[in-house]
Amino acid sequence: MSDPDGRTDDWREKMGSGSEILRHRAVRIPLPDVEAERSLHENMTRIAAAGERKSxxxxxxxxxxxxxxEDELREMGRSFKHRLQQVAGEDYYDVATAYIEGDRDDWIGALAVYYLECYYRLQERYTVDEHVFFLAILRYPDCFTVNLSFLDAEFGTDGVRYESSKHGTDEIDEEHHDQYYADCQYSQHAAARYVRENVGHIREAFPDPETTSFERRRYGGFVHVTGRNGPVFGEILDSLAPDPDRFGDAASTPGLVPEGPEVERAKRDLLVDPEVVV
Known part of the structure; x- marks a missing residue:
């Protein structure tokens, strides 16, 4: 999977500053009209469809x-590139670099750094076993927030775990290989069923604004957590209730905000000893 514009090595040198933008932060995007709500609904529908494809x-x-x-990463890559272009245009890399180097100080630069940092961290997620990817998207009456975190943590009792026979066969002797393969297949089928049964949380949190009353769509959210420890993969996909008292001001422009009490609680409830990497 290639990066958005072939500058992975350059960005790695800047990751220290980018990580600070990402740490304990979320993106807040206003929803000023039905058109903005429709765009959000369509984006969430695409995420749900990607979950169904994964299943x-x-x-x-x-x-x-x-x-x-790898298929999931490609889909995420397309999504992040789309967000980067929406926020900063085709020159998003230069916009993010200018923000980090102090040549600009605006919400466009901050969001470009946030999304670009997330993209490159996602690429590393597939080569670094211990990092857990945590995504929470929450809907409020006049805005929504996107929080992406990369954590050093273990999964709690929620969600599902499944094993890849391709990653774990080195430690299995030939006598038990067939049984191990069958066990891995069983766990993958269980994971597929879990994702299929829970992807509805995404659709329920962000219903069609043209067919759903405002009262029913004012609040909603979901959390998606994935990670890997050697051959064992973990997945959590669940609803997440927004805190009605989180914001005391109206959302006028996009920007970065603290990650929020809902996300703090979810990390504590779903994971064991979570420590933020970024």
Whole structure:
């Protein structure tokens, strides 16, 4: 999977500053009209569809788990590139660099750094076992927030775990190889069922504004957590209730805000000893 514009190495040198933008922060985007709500609904529908596709791939015994995750990364890459272009135009890399180097100080630069940093960290997620990817998207009456965190943590009792036979066969002797493969397939089918049954949380949190009353769509949210420890993968997909008292001001322009009490609680409730990497 290639990066948005071929500048991965350059950005790694800037990651220290980018990480500070990401740490314990979220993006807050205003929802000034139905058109903005419709765009949000469509984006969330695409995320839900990607979850359904992931479920189908996990259910396919001919598709290795690593390919499932590569497919997910490609979809995330397209999403982040789209967000970067929406925020900062085609020159998003230069905009983010200018913000880090102090040549600009505005919300466009801050959001460009946030999204670009997330993208590159996601690429590393597939090579660094211990990092857990945490995504929370929350809807409020006049805005929504996107929080992405990369944590050093273990999964709690929620969610589902499944194993990749391709990643774990080195430690399995030939006598038990067939049973191990069957156990891995069983766990992947269970994970597929879990994702399929829970992807509805995304659709329920962000319903169609043209067919749903404002009272019913004022608040909603979901949390998605994924991670890997060697051959074992973990996944949590659940609803997340927004705090009605989180914001005391109206959302006028996009910007960065603290991650919020809902996200803080979710990290504590869903993960064991979470420590923020970024």
């Amino acid at each position: 189908e791939l996990l259910d396919d015994p001919d598709v290795p788990v690593v390919e499932v995750y």
